Amino acid sequence: MPTVDTPPGTGSARPVETQAEMATRRFVEVASRIEPIAESQCDRLTRGQNCDYLIVVDDRPGQEANAFQTLDAQGRPIIAFNLALIASVQNADELAFVMAHESAHHILGHLAKVEEDAAIAAVIFSGVAEMSGASAADVRSAQELGASVGARTFSKEYELEADQMGTVLTIMAGYDPVRGADFFLRLPDPGDRFMGSHPSNAARRTIVQRTAAAYRATN
Template identity: 30%
Template sequence: MNKILALIFLTLVIGTSCKRVPLTGRRQAAFIPSATMQSMAYSQYGQFMQQNKVVSNTPDAQMVQRVGQKVSQSVEAYLKSKNLSDRTKGFKWEFKLVESPQVNAWCMPGGKVAFYTGILPFSKNESGMAAIMGHEVAHAIAKHGNERMTQALGIQLGAAAGAAALSVNNPQQVNTFNQLAGYGGQLGILAFSRKHELEADRMGMIFMAKAGYHPKEAIEVWKRMAAKGGAKPPEFLSTHPHESTRIAHLEKYMKEALVFYRPR
């Protein structure tokens, strides 16, 4: 009897959670309820912004806001057109610029974005910022953090009463979340797999294009990063594909992104 119940439970979990990533159609196992991911993200984001210096009312900070709004609107419009609006259910978009020499940017589950001032020389212009924004937002839309966390907690998840066992108040889970979601601050914990990175690149170009930014700037951004050499930004550490692989991949998907490009 217990086996039957377990089977029913598993079927339910897999049936409702094994969804496909928008745009790429890749099947994924992301079992953590979005609401749980989001509430962990919201509390971590709040903490992070308290501990760091937020830049506001400068042209750069305004650009982060503007680009974030345009890209998130294009994401929402895209998802709506595909009947996939549930992907951003519960999202509370926020776009902040943080004073830090680190070359970094990220988007937490639920649409909480941070750009570090250290990345500005590489984004260089508004389209470059849109390329990075598109990439980071794509990680959240594709639920890459959820997928990684599902992997890491897989055994416990199957054994316990399921996803309900996850809690914002469980320090171990919050810790796992931070590590996998890649917001480990200075540590620059390797957050996403190469597969996730390339997927975010492909989706990000479409999101920026739909927001009115020419997707070719994505390639320029990676060229600038490559030219810098040396230390890579934490979000872009060694799991990130080599620049030449990445640029070849971006060129391959340029045509797809250009279909969405509408200059504004």
């Protein structure tokens, strides 16, 4: 890690370096505990699905805090965090919950479901436009609109499902998902907007609390 030169006596370089080192250690430790739990549950709950998770850091500067799940060309699940999100979490429980939430999306097959929802809606919207005599350009626009609407139709439900499974994965890895869900308190609340992609922060914290209580009562 490069050292920032500062004038003698300022003492400002070391605290910044220490904070970065702390964030790095926390990320590595959390990933080392969440990844095997996610992989074991993926193997247990799915059939024929690639469960060899790869957790990566997107180090491009200037991005808004974000984490997401995707697949590489071979179908391997990728969990990506950017630097802004890693810096924004206040403790290991928050980082663990976000990591478990993204891991749960893969176990639950949400990427494929979103693609299917988008494809069905695109066909419906473009078909209606075509039957109404719309131009080729308007049919394409309707198809694009349908794909966008379809991708969002069940997105709130998928997010809550991932919160629920992520809660269990977080507990299994030895972290506290209720404390981890405090991360939502610092996010802009999407509320309950029509066709919004995420449920309200209150709804998400509630399902985490209920799931954690139910799991702990039976395990």
